[in-house]
Amino acid sequence: LSLHDALPIYHCQAKYTKFGRLTQSFDRTRVAINLLLFHFRGGRFSATDFGVRELGEFQAWLASEPSRHWARNTISEYVACVKRMFGWAVSQEHYEESACAAMERLEPLRRGQSASAGGLPHRDGRKVRAVPASTLDRFIEHAPPMLTAMVRLQLLCAMRPGEVVAIRR
Numbered sequence: 001l002s003l004h005d006a007l008p009i010y011h012c013q014a015k016y017t018k019f020g021r022l023t024q025s026f027d028r029t030r031v032a033i034n035l036l037l038f039h040f041r042g043g044r045f046s047a048t049d050f051g052v053r054e055l056g057e058f059q060a061w062l063a064s065e066p067s068r069h070w071a072r073n074t075i076s077e078y079v080a081c082v083k084r085m086f087g088w089a090v091s092q093e094h095y096e097e098s099a100c101a102a103m104e105r106l107e108p109l110r111r112g113q114s115a116s117a118g119g120l121p122h123r124d125g126r127k128v129r130a131v132p133a134s135t136l137d138r139f140i141e142h143a144p145p146m147l148t149a150m151v152r153l154q155l156l157c158a159m160r161p162g163e164v165v166a167i168r169r
Contacts, residue, residue, distance in 0.1 A: 032081035035062065048095065052102045055082060063109060072109045079106070 005072050016026035029154075039061050062075045075155070089095035140148050150164045 028077055029081045030083070032078040033085070035078060038084055050086070051099050052106055055079065055103050055106050057108065058082065059109065072111065076108050079108075 001030045012026055013022065016029065019111060026162045039058055043145075054141050059079050060074060062070060062078060063072075083100075086095055086100045086103060088099045106138060136151065143151070153159060154161065154164050
């Protein structure tokens with residue numbers, strides 16, 4: 001059984017479609033699959049040979065890749081995608097449940113630590129800070145009425161931007 005057989009992308013397309021459109025989860029999963037295939041000899045290895053050691057190696061490779069220099073959260077998301085993919089493979093009886101359960105024991109990257117011995121610490125993402133009230137007031141003065149209403153609703157209900165945009169009549 002090859003990795004291509006055990007982790008079909010068409011399953012992800014069906015699972016991560018919302019209102020007829022592919023979600024960001026699909027994109028993230030597709031990238032994780034491609035990175036995994038690239039790292040492990042173009043995917044020409046047996047999925048049954050993949051275990052917690054290989055997942056840890058993949059995590060270390062993501063953290064040490066100098067050309068990308070991803071944030072810790074991004075690396076953790078890609079590793080979580082791989083775990084979910086193998087969890088799906090267990091549900092399809094392509095992979096052993098005990099090996100998948102062992103993957104859950106892989107320690108996540110910690111703040112300020114390197115992924116490998118002697119390596120540089122990985123980058124932590126930037127904190128997203130609140131917009132100052134004065135900036136928001138200036139925006140509301142010049143914004144169209146619909147955007148003004150959306151911003152005010154967000155402030156009143158503690159909504160996220162995506163939640164405001166998703167509201168329908």
